[in-house]
Amino acid sequence: MMLGIIADDYTGATDIAVTLVNEGMRVVQVLGVPEDAGVVAGADAVVVALKSRTIAPADAVSQSLAACDWLRGLGARQIFFKYCSTFDSTAQGNIGPVADALGDALGVGMAFVCPAFPVNKRSVYMGHLFVGDRLLSESPMKDHPLTPMRDSDLVRLMSAQSAHDVGLIALPVVMEGPQAIADAARALVAEGRRYAVVDAVCEADLRAIGRAAADMALVTGGSGVAKGLPANFGIHAPAEGTAHWPDVTGGAAVLAGSCSAATRGQIARVRDSWPVLKLDVDRIAAGADVVAEALAFAAATDAIPLIYASSDPDEVAAMQAKYGRDRAGAMVEDTIAEIANGLVAAGRTRLVVAGGETSGAVLNGLGVRALRICSEIDPGVPWCQALDAPVALALKSGNFGSPDFFVKAFEVLP
């Protein structure tokens, strides 16, 4: 095993897993550290998916260190800490505290910080994170229910979360190539800095950064920068990949807890043509049997039902004002997880789940502990086959996927 990945949410984990698969690696994704290491036999890279993005920093640190120990025990020669391409984090962390702890455990002097993922329109320029042509802080991420991002300056964000100093390797240096990037990193270490935010606006930048990171024990970032890593281990993308999809038949359903602009657009696309049910947070809070209602709704149709809680920022803010941010989120996540259980029990074994936290709740609820990564539906979103249940899952990062993603997902897996 060459590369060990620790991902702070389940959608982010499948995103980096499929990125490495596309580059020719054999990848297994586990949900938390498994008791039996046999499940990862033969993998070039192992992704440990955690649900650690918004939990207490001390818990995120201890879970990440446990994953790191386990991966190193399996022989991982490099550890990658995968966080969101929009740097999703709370004011307390958890990107800084986890990166600090992993760096200490691995004894590193320098780690890159690079959330760029140009194919999904996230780029870093002069240390500032852009979503399309907007700064992160002016993008819809400013209204995320759990991790509203109100700053775009990655050096400032990382400095606030980390105990260490942070520098910048700006685009002109990145464009000079791997040697210049490595030299700049060494210069930052000499200044006493532990991290380098690295600019990247296109795939060539990501590959150059990947090359420059060849000898680093720890790399941190979005899945884009992982593209360049397999080549360091002598692994290259197959000339022409053939699509491979889960071997799962059975009914289908879509569950959405993501309130991102992309997910809301994807819901709007099918609202008039699919059976759709919106979950009412007030009724969940009042103890109504919303799960039974949703399952009855799904049972009444032969088509693909879409069940969602996704709401616009004003509605989310109103729910959070009433119930608290964490409680509102947890109520919705628990409800969707129970619905997922009921749907699978009723034979709907091909599920699209929109939202990282939501996906974590669903997989934990289903008791799924390991996934085989299949081909991509859209950049960063593969179909996955559960290794411990006859279930196919597409875990869609909130902001990923084309407007017709839900339709597309079941076109490739009819």
Ligand SMILES: Nc1ncnc2c1ncn2[C@@H]1O[C@H](COP(=O)(O)OP(=O)(O)O)[C@@H](O)[C@H]1O
């Ligand atoms: N109507 C709503 N009101 C309040 N919170 C909500 C509502 N709908 C969903 N949520 C919560 O918002 C959070 C969305 O996060 P997540 O699933 O990670 O989506 P994304 O991938 O877009 O970040 C979840 O905790 C979810 O339970």
Ligand SMILES: O=C(O)[C@@H](O)C(=O)COP(=O)(O)O
């Ligand atoms: O890097 C990304 O953008 C994704 O892989 C990711 O982490 C998305 O998280 P959610 O938007 O919470 O699904």
